[in-house]
Amino acid sequence: MNVRRSAAVLAAVAVIGAATPAAAAPSPSPSQAFPSALYGDKDPRYDGVWRQSLALLAQHTVGVKPAAKSVEWLVRQQCADGSFAPYRADPTAACDAKTLVDTNQTAAAIQALTALGGHDAVTGKAVTWLKSVQNKDGGWGYTPGGASDTNSTSVVIGALTAVGEKPQQVEKGGKSPYDALLTLALGCDGDDAGAFAFQPDKKGQLAANADATAAGVLGALGQGMVVKPGEKSAAGKGQACEDRTTPEQAAANGAAYLTKVLAEDGHLTSPAPGSDPRPDYGNTADAVVALAARGDTGQAAKSLRWLAKNAAPWAAQNGPAAYAQLIFAARATGTNPRDFGGTDLVKRLNATGPAPQSAEQTQAAEEKRSDSDVFGVWWYVGVCLVAGVGIGFLFSGRRKKQQP
Incomplete structure (x- = not known):
């Protein structure tokens, strides 16, 4: 979910909301200009499809009609088998074994194109591909055949839900995505009770990961990146952790963990080698969405206020995916993204790519x-x-x- 990536995560996964997923297709040569239809001005080899998908989805969420050429660019990035790679400089060239396709880019594209409508053939092929690379434990890794992780499994669940599939019925070897998530949820002992791990370590142990927990809560709830403002619920407040025997309970446990961690400073942190931990804006935004999806609006609102006060420089530096994350967080809490701590997130997002279709153009x-x-x-x-x-x-x- 975060723009920065540790070395371990870079080697393994892109997570929900991330602006720089892990695996990458070959980069265009330095002499090549990036397509004018692409959002953001940074090298797209790691996250082109991801950030484009988030930008288009965020625009749709706030009633902005994206530029037609930007939507077409995303559609043309699809490989013949239905998958998406982070960036294909020449979409007319057939994908081959060297094209590093992944589940995260594919699932993000599905969510965006489904929301925009009119792309059933594209999303249908993409869903078929995702089902073909599902692991025997019911989950997904970042790349086909990779070990299942909470983040990839959750973003795929969001894609399945978007197209009207029932994730619990998408099985491999009798296991559904929810079964995979439950194996990645920590028990109720210790300070990290209820959290999700990214993946088991080499010894098979689970370590709490706030990034994965935010993704896991959304996944366990069967939600995608965009959630409607949730009704206030007392379910997560002060709730004792219980054995994670159902997806709903695992989501409740994860939300309780996030609430506890966020309560300290209002935000999540990320380790910085050789220095004190830094605020983690992207993962905080995703945690807000996760809490709001469950109706835990108290802490979600507090953390959103922190983001409104502090996240503008981060978003300006990191571009379209970052603005999209903040827009998703604002929507989830019923906050106006056009006045987010004095920043018009929609205007800033639009400025990172082709001008969207104006109301006048649409009317004409x-x-x-x-x-x-x-x-x-x-x-x-x-x-x-x-x-x-x-x-x-x-x-x-x-x-x-x-x-x-």
Whole structure:
């Protein structure tokens, strides 16, 4: 979910909300200019499809119609088998064994294109591919065949839900994605009770990971990146951790863990080698979404206020995916993203890519279609009238011939 990546995560996974997923397709040569349809001005080899998907999804969420060429760019990034790589400089070239496709880019593209509508063939192929690379434990790794992790499994659950699939019915070897998530949830002992781990370590042990926990809560709830403002619930406040026998309970346990961690400073932190931990803006935004999805609005609102006060410089530095994360957090809490601590997140996001279709353009297009429809109707009426006149003359002529 965060823009920065530790070496371990870079080697393994892109997470929900991340602006720099792990695996990468070959980069374009330095002499190549990046496509004008692409959001963001940084090298897209690690996150082109990811950040494009988040940008388009965020725009749709706030009622902005993205530029048609930006949507088309995302569609054309798909490989013939339905998968997506982070970036394909030449989408006309067929994908091959060297094209490093992954589950995270694919799942993000599904969520964006499903929301925009009109791309059922594209999303259908992508879902089929995801099902084909599901692990026997029911989950997904970042790359096909990789060990299941909480973040990848959760973003795929969001994609399945977006297209109307029931994640609990998407099974491999009798295991569903929820089964995989439950194996990655910590028990109720110790200070990290209820958290999710990213993956088991080499010894099979689980270590709490706030990033993975935010993803795991959303995944266990069957939610994608965009959630509606949740109704206030006391379920997570002061709730004792219970054995994670159901996805709902695992989500409750994870939310309680996030609430506890966020309560200290209002935000999550990330380790900084050789220095004190730094605020983790991206993961904090995702934690807000996760808590809001469960109705734990108290801590979600507090952390959102912290983001509104502090996250603008981070978003400006990291671009479209960061702005999208903040927009998702604002929406989840019922906050206006156009006045986020004095920052218009929507305007800032739009400025990172092609200008979206304006209301005037949309209206003009609709009027053009309307005029065309009206013309078509009157053309049809005119043809019928002419035909009627012709038939009238024909019948008249016949009657005259029949008269004695």
